[in-house]
Amino acid sequence: MIKHLAIVGATGAVGREVCTLLDERNIAFDALSLLASTRGAGTRIPVGRTERVVREISDGAFQGVDYAIFSAGGQQSKRWAPIATDAGTVVIDNSSAYRMDPAVPLAIPEVNPGDLTGHQGIIANPNCSTIIMNVAVWPLHRVNPVRRMVVSTYQSASGAGASAMEELETQTADHLAGREVVPNVFPHPIAFNLFSHNTPIGPDGYNTEERKMVDETRKIFHEPEMLITATCIRVPVLRAHSESINLTFESPITPSEVRAILSSATGIKIVDDVGGGRFPMPIDASGQDDVLVGRIRQDISQQDGRGIEMFIAGDQLRKGAALNAIQILELLTL
């Protein structure tokens, strides 16, 4: 079905995960181009049983390419996506460059697959924290509309790329050895520390990551006025994001109803073993496709029975990025 697939930013943490998923999900294609900047060109990346050599991206690189997955950051997407679409390539873009463009669908296959219809060459993959939250909240929202969300995130280093994951490990080793910890990728030490997500803060006091969670959810849910607030925090975890989510529904709802709804939803695994003391944890979510949901309970601070608390964890590189993009590709090429 796919003649020629291109992966832009193939050497990054998300690009490599895309390559892993191509094989895992048996994505069929006649040709595959792994593209990156000058720096990444020449790198060998495993795709299934073979290794492929990354080529430098260029004006001619998209000739004959019908689909491309971009994971090279917003600036690269703005530069190369128009060149790709001009060449007739359908672009699935992991960056934030086009997400809020009204002409660009922002899609999570479990939530709004219908939005893919009528795309104009670019489809945006949402922010990782947004995807993970939306997969867990959407099935509930369909049954009993969510009126307000209060979310606090526990975001892993992988969200800032492979070099950030490496920095977490290097800094931690330095800290344990009593050596000075020198931040490089992150602005603050990440070893045994956490900090407010280091994206710019707007006039309303929210940082860009928090704004993405608010604005993208509104777009994906088709609820432009939805009441959402978020606090985004980076924690010393390698690759899965966790989120503490407080919900207010239109009508009263019970934890059993929430469990029943989420049990039959796709992309979700309930991990809520009170007896065994097992709830969503990033190490369990890592490498998994499903978003783990647990600590489901009635919010005792909402006395009208409309409040639910839950805690979730999802692999930032998989469902938060690469897997969602691959799922979009699958829907487009069905």
Next chain:
Amino acid sequence: MIKHLAIVGATGAVGREVCTLLDERNIAFDALSLLASTRGAGTRIPVGRTERVVREISDGAFQGVDYAIFSAGGQQSKRWAPIATDAGTVVIDNSSAYRMDPAVPLAIPEVNPGDLTGHQGIIANPNCSTIIMNVAVWPLHRVNPVRRMVVSTYQSASGAGASAMEELETQTADHLAGREVVPNVFPHPIAFNLFSHNTPIGPDGYNTEERKMVDETRKIFHEPEMLITATCIRVPVLRAHSESINLTFESPITPSEVRAILSSATGIKIVDDVGGGRFPMPIDASGQDDVLVGRIRQDISQQDGRGIEMFIAGDQLRKGAALNAIQILELLTL
């Protein structure tokens, strides 16, 4: 003013911090007994420029002791606090054993010092996450009553004691060396991971730590019906707790008003440097007396202007435990 002071559980993380603070805050006493279980007896602990030897706790250990600070866990407090009070000792108890006893004051000097009056021999030191939250919220509540609190915690290993801090370091080293990570103090791996606070979960779905934050705050604030919900999470940080706090006030309130109120409150340091990208972090809070407060912003999900978001960090061993106990001792012996 103090004739004979006893520190029960002197070999623990909190006990050792109490010993450090005795010197730092120039607590004057004629005699000092460091007490612990059989296992801890014989340990040498620095107090100021000298080292003191820990003795085994016994029935006779409280003879002539006028004040004792207990940090040896709930079971030890239940066993020894009655023996101490019978001997005429005033007990400041760091455990949860007596906190919800209506006859026992539960005190934070910055919040409810008046509750110390009329104690009957035991004064309870609140839970660490509760203290840190209450120090930050109380000054606001006095001016504009808080009607609802939604809190998510990022709790350090120190809350589970010195052995848990050691486990975090050992496990992390094992993980980095590619060795198997074996949980011992915690039920789950803590290296590069996080998990729901491992205290028992009640029929309402809240764990004991979350219940403490709700019930203790209500008692300390003298607001038995206050609407509070909490999600308590253990993170791979060594010794300071962080909290994401969403507040609903009785009347509209602005971030500037919040900053003005907190700027003149005691025990608080505002760290909210949007330009410099510096906000409360556990490594900055560690070893500090003040609770750091930042990310103060109007909650965009509360359209009536009654909502505030903030992020705080406070040293779990200091203000969350040892320092608060020492401050209570200071008030009692003024």
